Amino acid sequence: MARMKARGFQLFLPLSVLAILILINLIKGADYFSFSIINGALYGNIPNILFGASELVILAIGMTLVTSSSGGQDISVGVAAAITSSVFVKILLGSGGITWMVILGAFLASCAVGIAIGAFNGTLIAIFNVQPMVATLILFTAGRSIAFLIDGRLSPILANDLTGQIGSVIPGVPIQTPIILTVVFIALFSVLLKTTNLKLYSQSVGINQKAARLNGINPVRIKFLTYMILGVCSAVAGFIAVNKAGRHDSVNLLKYVEMDAILAVAIGGNALSGGKFSIAGSIIGAYTIEVLNRTLLRLEVDTETIKAFKAVFIIILMVIASPVVREFAAKGMKRARARLNGAVEANR
Amino acid sequence: MNTMKRKERISNSNLLFAIATVIFVLMYGFAIIRYPGSFLQYQTFFDLFSLNAPLIIITLGLSIVMIGGGIDISVGAVTGLVTMCCAVFLESRTGSVWGSMLLALGIGVAFGLLQGFLIAYLEIQPFIITLAGMFLANGLLTTIHKDPLNVTMPSFLLLRDFEIVIPFLGTTNRLGNFIPLAIKPGAVVALALIVVLVVLMRWSRFGRNLYAVGGNSQSALMLGINVKRAKFYSYALCGLLTGIAGFVFIMTTGAGNVGNASGFEMKAIAGSIIGGTMLSGGVGNLIGSPVGALTLLTINELIRAAGVNSNFQSIASGALLCIFIVLQSVVLWLRGTGGFKLALPKWLLPSGKGG
Numbered sequence: 001m002a003r004m005k006a007r008g009f010q011l012f013l014p015l016s017v018l019a020i021l022i023l024i025n026l027i028k029g030a031d032y033f034s035f036s037i038i039n040g041a042l043y044g045n046i047p048n049i050l051f052g053a054s055e056l057v058i059l060a061i062g063m064t065l066v067t068s069s070s071g072g073q074d075i076s077v078g079v080a081a082a083i084t085s086s087v088f089v090k091i092l093l094g095s096g097g098i099t100w101m102v103i104l105g106a107f108l109a110s111c112a113v114g115i116a117i118g119a120f121n122g123t124l125i126a127i128f129n130v131q132p133m134v135a136t137l138i139l140f141t142a143g144r145s146i147a148f149l150i151d152g153r154l155s156p157i158l159a160n161d162l163t164g165q166i167g168s169v170i171p172g173v174p175i176q177t178p179i180i181l182t183v184v185f186i187a188l189f190s191v192l193l194k195t196t197n198l199k200l201y202s203q204s205v206g207i208n209q210k211a212a213r214l215n216g217i218n219p220v221r222i223k224f225l226t227y228m229i230l231g232v233c234s235a236v237a238g239f240i241a242v243n244k245a246g247r248h249d250s251v252n253l254l255k256y257v258e259m260d261a262i263l264a265v266a267i268g269g270n271a272l273s274g275g276k277f278s279i280a281g282s283i284i285g286a287y288t289i290e291v292l293n294r295t296l297l298r299l300e301v302d303t304e305t306i307k308a309f310k311a312v313f314i315i316i317l318m319v320i321a322s323p324v325v326r327e328f329a330a331k332g333m334k335r336a337r338a339r340l341n342g343a344v345e346a347n348r
Numbered sequence: 349m350n351t352m353k354r355k356e357r358i359s360n361s362n363l364l365f366a367i368a369t370v371i372f373v374l375m376y377g378f379a380i381i382r383y384p385g386s387f388l389q390y391q392t393f394f395d396l397f398s399l400n401a402p403l404i405i406i407t408l409g410l411s412i413v414m415i416g417g418g419i420d421i422s423v424g425a426v427t428g429l430v431t432m433c434c435a436v437f438l439e440s441r442t443g444s445v446w447g448s449m450l451l452a453l454g455i456g457v458a459f460g461l462l463q464g465f466l467i468a469y470l471e472i473q474p475f476i477i478t479l480a481g482m483f484l485a486n487g488l489l490t491t492i493h494k495d496p497l498n499v500t501m502p503s504f505l506l507l508r509d510f511e512i513v514i515p516f517l518g519t520t521n522r523l524g525n526f527i528p529l530a531i532k533p534g535a536v537v538a539l540a541l542i543v544v545l546v547v548l549m550r551w552s553r554f555g556r557n558l559y560a561v562g563g564n565s566q567s568a569l570m571l572g573i574n575v576k577r578a579k580f581y582s583y584a585l586c587g588l589l590t591g592i593a594g595f596v597f598i599m600t601t602g603a604g605n606v607g608n609a610s611g612f613e614m615k616a617i618a619g620s621i622i623g624g625t626m627l628s629g630g631v632g633n634l635i636g637s638p639v640g641a642l643t644l645l646t647i648n649e650l651i652r653a654a655g656v657n658s659n660f661q662s663i664a665s666g667a668l669l670c671i672f673i674v675l676q677s678v679v680l681w682l683r684g685t686g687g688f689k690l691a692l693p694k695w696l697l698p699s700g701k702g703g
Contacts, residue, residue, distance in 0.1 A: 073475070124670075128677040131627040133419070133475075135673065137618060142666025145659035259479055272473045304494060308487025314480040315466065322470040 010269035013321055014284040017267070021291045028298060041169040041176060045294070053290035054178040055081070055237040058185055059257060060264035060286040062233030064277050067265055069202035069226040070125055071274030072132025078257040079143030080117045080231060081238030082250055084110040086150040088239060089158060089248040098160050111235040118231025119224070126223035140258075147250035157247040167243035178240050185236060186283065193279065202226055206274030260289055267317065364624025364676055365636035371672075372643045379646060383653045390529050392649075400645050401534035402427060402597040404638045406612055407619040408545055409589030411637040414620055415549070416582040417562040417629025418467060418474040422481030423590050424612030426459050428605075429485040430594025435497045435604025438504050445504055452595035453588060459485065460587015468579035482613070490606060497604040508602040512536065534596040538638070541592070546634045558582055563630025618665065619644055622672045644668065 025032045025045070035044025059077050066074050091106035092098060117139065124135035148154075158164075166177050173180070193199045204212040205219045212219055241254050266272055267288055268281025292313060296306045319325055379387040386392050397404070406423045413420045433455060434448040463481050467474045499505070511530040549555035557578045560568040565575050597609055617627075623640025625632030644665055651661045 124673065128674055130673050130677055134621055134627050137614060138666045138670045140614060141618060141669060142663045145662040148659050263476065263479065266473065266476045272475060302491070304490035305487055307483045308491060311480040311484035311487060314476065318472045318476055319466065319470060322472045324470045
């Protein structure tokens with residue numbers, strides 16, 4: 001019963017925030033849910049949010065897993081995406097003609113690079129017992145320069161139909177491709193979590209590493225694995241981002257996305273110190289961030305001021321969700337209920 | 349060896365600090381041998397201090413927070429905000445140097461108090477709160493003023509161009525003229541702060557409490573230490589230092605700019621780690637932090653002197669950080685501090701050790 005309540009609260013907060021944001025949007029203009037069909041594809045507020053948040057959602061999923069198993073966050077995801085996508089672009093531009101097979105091959109290669117990056121971080125974190133933030137600070141410092149060196153020049157351009165279609169719409173399909181890719185990714189990931197015991201193992205490693213080891217789980221292997229999975233997530237996110245942009249800007253591609261990804265995990269009600277997690281919460285958290293950004297834009301807040309509003313919003317949200325306030329609220333509720341019962345009895 | 353005899357073993361923070369110092373000295377020695385023309389001058393060494401005083405001060409503040417087991421990633425953005433506010437204030441009609449100094453400290457302390465309260469008393473994760481602080485400072489900065497702003501106030505310009513000249517240290521240039529060593533006041537501020545804070549952290553009640561809280565907040569609580577207050581003070585102190593760093597920054601550059609001090613938070617974290625502070629808290633040495641920051645700056649200077657692609661600066665910084673992190677972890681493992689050991693595969697374990 002208590003567990004049900006806790007779990008309910010975990011999803012209750014991000015969902016209610018999302019509802020409030022949508023309400024604000026509806027007050028601003030009733031046409032919020034309207035969408036139009038342009039060139040055979042859906043456009044409108046909701047599709048745009050799904051489109052805009054696709055990389056963030058994918059990264060937030062990987063970040064949740066890593067947070068759960070290692071009790072720390074990877075701050076190199078944006079950089080890792082820049083490196084993997086630079087490899088992707090390099091292979092694509094180096095090949096003679098761009099076909100679907102070449103794109104698939106380049107994507108798989110970028111995934112391999114992502115796994116290598118994850119293995120690097122995982123080695124430091126799992127084997128050398130370095131705190132995750134410190135270990136990933138290395139790539140955070142060096143990564144964008146590495147991506148630039150792989151590119152060899154400033155922002156190579158991907159000018160062709162196929163990658164453009166991945167970034168926007170494939171003719172004949174009514175939904176923008178990044179949305180489809182995100183949905184496919186979420187589906188694959190949930191199948192992975194349902195069919196394997198990865199979720200259980202990473203949670204138990206995150207809650208108590210020694211106890212997990214005594215129960216026959218290898219914490220090193222689990223941590224290592226989660227970082228490699230996050231590497232794949234960054235590769236997918238980089239793939240989507242570079243195809244959306246149509247060129248590879250090693251300096252600005254997915255800049256500061258790591259902060260948003262960690263924020264999504266926190267808004268989703270997951271403890272940043274590891275342990276139990278909810279992927280659904282993180283996904284909702286990621287969409288909440290995107291909705292917040294777009295709501296502020298829609299309310300005609302200056303682009304310069306958006307960050308400050310976002311910060312105030314985060315602080316309010318975190319204060320509401322903080323353990324002290326939550327406890328206080330629970331106590332207040334209890335007292336109110338007792339008083340109510342007392343009043344009812346007095347009336348009798 | 350003597351130290352080993354005198355004390356059973358030197359503490360972890362001192363050991364990590366010693367490693368950092370040795371590597372810094374080695375690197376500077378290498379730089380002198382490789383580029384004797386520039387690195388042998390006193391001016392080059394003190395310029396490291398003069399030009400990077402803000403970063404050194406921020407590193408100190410961040411180390412204090414990290415020793416207490418927290419993290420503050422808003423420092424860079426708050427420094428930027430302080431510089432811009434000071435620039436706007438100095439350019440306004442009511443501007444004065446003393447007023448801007450107070451303004452700088454006020455903004456820094458305000459951020460420190462707010463974040464400290466939320467983290468210590470409401471028990472919110474420090475990373476998220478300081479991330480929000482970073483967004484807030486950045487948003488306010490761009491709201492206040494977007495374009496670069498040069499301060500033209502005469503009394504401030506006097507302060508900006510003020511240099512402490514030390515006549516007996518100096519070098520002769522190619523023409524044979526003797527140029528005395530000149531130090532910016534920012535460097536003096538940074539050095540004074542290092543001394544004050546080292547004393548504070550080592551011998552004051554606050555410092556010792558903070559080490560205890562960072563090492564194990566549960567047992568610190570059992571010892572009767574006010575854990576929440578110690579954490580709160582550490583963030584407030586970090587905020588104060590950020591304000592000072594902001595003022596020193598504008599005192600050195602004389603301009604408010606949106607890009608001021610951006611990315612300093614990560615540089616400061618890297619500097620603290622190289623200096624031997626551990627992010628998990630409770631281990632660290634405040635002399636080490638500036639040494640760590642100087643190590644990073646020296647390697648950047650070296651690469652600039654070598655004249656290779658500037659991208660290698662950040663790659664070299666990353667590699668250096670990597671080496672330090674691995675070194676720290678291996679050293680701590682070899683010293684066998686209780687629960688810590690490397691999770692190496694069996695065939696890599698040296699016989700007789702580990703297990």
